[in-house]
Amino acid sequence: MTNHIKAILWKQLKDTIKNKNIFIQFVMFPCLTILMENTIHIENMPEHFFTNLFAIMYTGMAPLTSATAVIAEEKEKNTLCVLQLCNVKAFEYLIGNAIYIISICMIGSFVMGLTGGYAGTALLKFMLIMFLGHCCSFLLGAAIGVMSKNQMTATSIGVPVMMILSFLPMLSTFNETIKKFSKFIFSEQLYILVNNLTENITTETGFILTCNFVLIIIFFLITYKNVSLES
Amino acid sequence: MNKAIIIKDLSHFFGEVEVLSHLDLSVDKGELLGLLGPSGAGKTTLIHILTGQLKFTKGNCCILGKSPLNMAGEDYKQIGIMMDNLGLYERMSCYDNLKFYQMLDGKRKENIEPVLKKVGLWEARKTQIMHLSKGMKNRLAFARAILRQPKILFLDEPTSGLDPTTVTAIHQMILEEKHRGTTIFLTTHNMHESEKLCDKIALLNNGKIVEYGNPNDICRRYNYKKKINIHLKNGQDIVFDHTREIWEVIKTYFINDEVETIHSTEPNLENIFMELTGRKFDI
Numbered sequence: 001m002t003n004h005i006k007a008i009l010w011k012q013l014k015d016t017i018k019n020k021n022i023f024i025q026f027v028m029f030p031c032l033t034i035l036m037e038n039t040i041h042i043e044n045m046p047e048h049f050f051t052n053l054f055a056i057m058y059t060g061m062a063p064l065t066s067a068t069a070v071i072a073e074e075k076e077k078n079t080l081c082v083l084q085l086c087n088v089k090a091f092e093y094l095i096g097n098a099i100y101i102i103s104i105c106m107i108g109s110f111v112m113g114l115t116g117g118y119a120g121t122a123l124l125k126f127m128l129i130m131f132l133g134h135c136c137s138f139l140l141g142a143a144i145g146v147m148s149k150n151q152m153t154a155t156s157i158g159v160p161v162m163m164i165l166s167f168l169p170m171l172s173t174f175n176e177t178i179k180k181f182s183k184f185i186f187s188e189q190l191y192i193l194v195n196n197l198t199e200n201i202t203t204e205t206g207f208i209l210t211c212n213f214v215l216i217i218i219f220f221l222i223t224y225k226n227v228s229l230e231s
Numbered sequence: 232m233n234k235a236i237i238i239k240d241l242s243h244f245f246g247e248v249e250v251l252s253h254l255d256l257s258v259d260k261g262e263l264l265g266l267l268g269p270s271g272a273g274k275t276t277l278i279h280i281l282t283g284q285l286k287f288t289k290g291n292c293c294i295l296g297k298s299p300l301n302m303a304g305e306d307y308k309q310i311g312i313m314m315d316n317l318g319l320y321e322r323m324s325c326y327d328n329l330k331f332y333q334m335l336d337g338k339r340k341e342n343i344e345p346v347l348k349k350v351g352l353w354e355a356r357k358t359q360i361m362h363l364s365k366g367m368k369n370r371l372a373f374a375r376a377i378l379r380q381p382k383i384l385f386l387d388e389p390t391s392g393l394d395p396t397t398v399t400a401i402h403q404m405i406l407e408e409k410h411r412g413t414t415i416f417l418t419t420h421n422m423h424e425s426e427k428l429c430d431k432i433a434l435l436n437n438g439k440i441v442e443y444g445n446p447n448d449i450c451r452r453y454n455y456k457k458k459i460n461i462h463l464k465n466g467q468d469i470v471f472d473h474t475r476e477i478w479e480v481i482k483t484y485f486i487n488d489e490v491e492t493i494h495s496t497e498p499n500l501e502n503i504f505m506e507l508t509g510r511k512f513d514i
Binding site for chain 2: 082
């Protein structure tokens with residue numbers, strides 16, 4: 001790991017402790033999961049209901065909003081230019097942020113998994129699914145952060161995307177019409193996967209997830225190329 | 232090679248608008264050059280170009296013999312920059328802000344304490360940036376710029392909007408850096424600052440250099456309009472054009488013991504800028 005990536009990791013850790021907006025994103029859903037799993041027990045409620053639901057909301061919300069906020073703030077406050085003058089390359093900056101945000105989210109996911117009663121292989125599968133979700137969500141958030149000139153723009157683009165990713169899986173359980181559309185979104189497919197950990201991944205789920213991942217990478221690369229952090 | 236910065240026929244366009252036009256300028260090693268001009272003259276754009284943050288449209292320039300477009304890791308360590316919008320991490324402390332930049336350079340933190348003491352922020356080292364005054368933030372940004380002990384220091388309006396005490400403190404620090412042998416490229420719209428600090432100045436207007444040289448030499452060059460200002464004991468002020476004929480009149484005032492003070496008024500940079508461009512040197 002380069003000095004630049006190490007320094008960015010250190011800086012993010014120092015900064016996030018004092019950044020309440022981002023800190024809340026990281027801890028809100030793990031805390032909600034602990035609270036709900038330990039206080040609400042309804043008859044015939046599916047197993048791991050709150051854990052699975054909040055886990056998918058977490059993956060659609062925390063990495064996306066954190067990546068968007070961090071990058072947009074750096075652009076707005078002009079700290080990104082100072083990093084450039086320290087010869088920090090855009091990819092080093094993004095890798096540093098990705099390692100930091102995804103690691104924190106994985107810790108949150110681990111807490112949620114344990115709270116939901118997952119153990120052994122099930123916990124491993126749960127963590128793998130969450131990792132996939134966090135990566136997709138981070139890339140989307142980074143693309144939004146890169147294309148936004150300031151935090152205001154980043155929020156106005158990021159919030160609708162975050163709401164679609166986080167809430168559609170929940171809403172689709174109540175409405176068949178929504179389900180027809182939401183199945184094309186990675187968060188819905190991840191929700192299906194965490195609800196069926198013992199079963200094998202279906203061709204449809206695999207295909208949709210792959211398409212989502214490829215499309216997000218293409219979107220990120222196009223944004224990155226057009227708006228480049230270095231410009 | 233004795234030149235730290237060389238700019239040759241440099242032009243830059245933002246879309247159709249030419250913001251810098253055929254600039255020719257050089258800065259010797261250890262020299263303090265002031266780039267003066269009103270807002271929108273192109274000062275910050277030129278700093279962005281010289282520090283490799285912006286690709287120029289035409290011409291050529293080099294920093295310590297290297298084009299800013301080809302600067303790599305070690306080249307960046309030779310320059311320090313204090314930008315007009317500072318670029319500090321607001322939620323981190325003074326100490327941590329400097330530590331972060333030391334980490335980016337792969338260095339240890341031993342430089343931080345003397346630099347913070349030098350700018351008078353050692354006592355406030357644990358204070359978050361968001362709780363500092365504007366003057367303290369500027370001093371910290373200056374500290375960050377000199378932390379690497381750079382060969383070239385770019386200062387973009389370092390005293391803009393500050394109180395006189397902080398301005399004096401920053402001037403002192405700039406002069407200390409100059410005495411250390413650092414080449415300094417300073418942009419300002421403060422004529423007095425440039426007269427006090429700079430070895431040479433370049434007056435920039437609408438992207439063009441309209442005058443260049445030592446501040447005193449420039450003032451002398453435009454001294455053909457010098458005046459004689461007499462303050463009489465009765466409180467009256469009289470201004471004469473500096474001609475042979477007026478001496479008889481002045482002599483009379485002296486004989487009658489009416490003169491309180493007498494002095495010549497030479498043009499200052501502000502007057503010269505107005506004469507050259509027809510516009511006031513407003514910010």
